[in-house]
Amino acid sequence: MFLHLGKDYVIPLKDVIAIIDVESALKSEITKEFLEVAEEEDFIHDIAKEEIKSYVISEKVEKGKNNKYEIRKSKIYASNISSTTLFKRANFIDNIK
Template sequence: MFLHLGDGYMIPSKEVVLIGDLESTTSSEITEEFLEISDEEGFIVDYSGGNPRSFVLTGETIYLSMISSKTLGSRVDKFTEENGGY
């Protein structure tokens, strides 16, 4: 199954490690530094159309999304419940 990140972009749900709210997590200096370094190293893919609300961490990439972390989390939870887990 795939997780829809907005604007037609999807990633495999099984690759999701963490879904984070961009506004609340960037108040942390450590998280802000992590995202800054990740961007410099080319690990961030922006699917937000310039309006990021959340980020999705996978094993190799961080995806920025315009969809709230709560909505993305609900989508992953729904998939997990429907399919009996991974």
């Protein structure tokens, strides 16, 4: 299964670690600091190009040389789609009215 994040971006659901509402993120000092550091270290990929409504934290695991070790690549997507809509698309929430 895949999750459409907006624009032309789709990621595998198995790579999704968290979907965070931007308003909730900005209320928490720890989360705000985490996002600031992530932005400084170029982990945030802004696909919103407008008002950011949610962040999707993902991690892709790739095999290293000769399948001896794993390489983990983290990326945070800033999306203009609400966290509720992303949860629905991912089928994480059933029967929301």
